Amino acid sequence: MCPVGVNTVEEAQRVALIEEVVAPVVGDHGLELVDLEWRGLRPRGVLRLFVDKRGGIGIGECERLSREIGDVLDAAAVIEGGYDLEVSSPGLDRQLRKEREYRWAVGKQVRCWLAGGEEVRGRLTEVTSERLVLDREGERVEVGRAGVTKARLEAEVPWPRKA
Structure with missing residues (x-):
């Protein structure tokens, strides 16, 4: 914890x-x-x-x-x-801290804050002990785990389609 x-x-x-x-x-x-x-x-x-x-x-x-x-x-x-x-419940925008939480979040939208102030958003596609891989609108983005200062799920609200 x-x-x-x-x-x-x-x-x-x-x-x-x-x-x-x-x-x-x-x-x-x-x-x-x-x-x-x-x-x-x-x-x-x-x-x-x-x-x-x-x-x-x-x-x-x-x-x-x-x-x-x-x-x-x-x-x-x-x-x-x-x-x-x-x-x-930890909520829709729960913080991710442990490796098992990252693994649970594969396939979901996440937002990561990196050392140095940069933010990266995308769909989490892969988790290893050293890196996270996100899909940002078709672009593969790799982020070193050691550089992630904070990570959260991003709530995805399905909007009704217009007929």
């Missing part, structure tokens, strides 16, 4: 423990834990879980998962004090 809001070794250890407790529950529901954010604010922290599956996740699934994860976290006592739990 790329834990957002983690500023100390203690918080990083807490996030790792939370992930260890939460990931099996998410997996039992046939879902993937995409990301986890912990904001250890006082008096109440905020734990955000981003989950997904092929074809997307509905609000009902998020609600059921939230209740179950809340019970499991409370029983495991991994979070001291009160906290708010938010479970949601």
